[in-house]
Amino acid sequence: MEVDDPIDFLGEDTSEEEIEKLRAERDDMRDRFMRAMADAENSRKRSERDRKEAENYGGSKLARDMLPVFDNLKRAVDTITDEQREAQAAVIEGIELTMRELLNVFKKHGIDALAPEVGDKFDPNVHEAMFEAALPGTKAGDIIQVMNVGFMIHDRLLRPAQVGVSSTPA
Template sequence: MNDDTAKPEDTKPAPEAEVETDAAAPETAGPDPVEVLRAENSELRDRILRSAAEMENLRKRTEREVSDTRSYAIAGFARDMLTATDSLSRALMVLPAEARDSADPTVKSLIDGIEMTEREMQRLLAKHGVKPIEAEGQKFDPHKHQAMFEVPDPTRPEGTVVQVVQAGFAIGDRVLRPAMVGVAKGGSSHAAAADAVDKSV
């Protein structure tokens, strides 16, 4: 009897049921990789734009602070210097003109030296941005002027500065010392306009 003879049960085909079951199993769909990359790209772009805007704001703020420091660093010193300048001015004001004319050469030299010192101090203050505040003839501004008294003057509009007792000074946009002034009272608010019309006729 030949052993190579195949048995009928050995030639039976393998069942395909399991293969069909595996092929029919549903696949779980994940997020689209392109959309994920686009979202990440958009988020990174927003972050970069925000960072750039923050850096630009920081740069501008730093420049402004440096500029303010340069402009106003001497404010305290300048305020003290104004006090010294005022003392020199008052010393010159108390000297009557006849006393200057009749003074001996030594006293005249002393007076000239005080005048030169005052002028030089004013020049140096102006060099560093300290400027006098315009007051006389201007409308009273409580941010720049300090009213000391009122002057009855119907020819001037009410609230006009008519007299300066002590000059005011500012450095840049900041007031170092307000001007001490006398202010017109009782004048018509239209007096200036009327004067202008009369002069032009």
């Protein structure tokens, strides 16, 4: 059956009112379809963003729990004397190797150390002030001591660096 005239297809008694009603229904269906397509695309984008976020930050809790292990290894290495280094070279080398391997694993998973230096400017976005003290020869806001390094996971702060900050010298 070939349809040339839509009015003939609908029947002889089709009024203009019925045609307008059908056009309105068609337009409504088109609008619903476009909204459904937009919702589907938004859901796809949201799912992709959530997947990426889970991939990048899903291990944050484990990483945060591993930071004290790094801190303890660092403290152990920092307290080694020259005499101990000579007497226990193999043990100390093992501790240092373990610490380097831990840092390599962190790096592999997008975790980087924030190691401020004495004299750097305090940044509240990445540093945590543990104390404030007036120290001659420094400016207010200078880092005067570093207690613990901080860590970033990709672009998020995992743990701020713990520092002492100079106040205005008295």
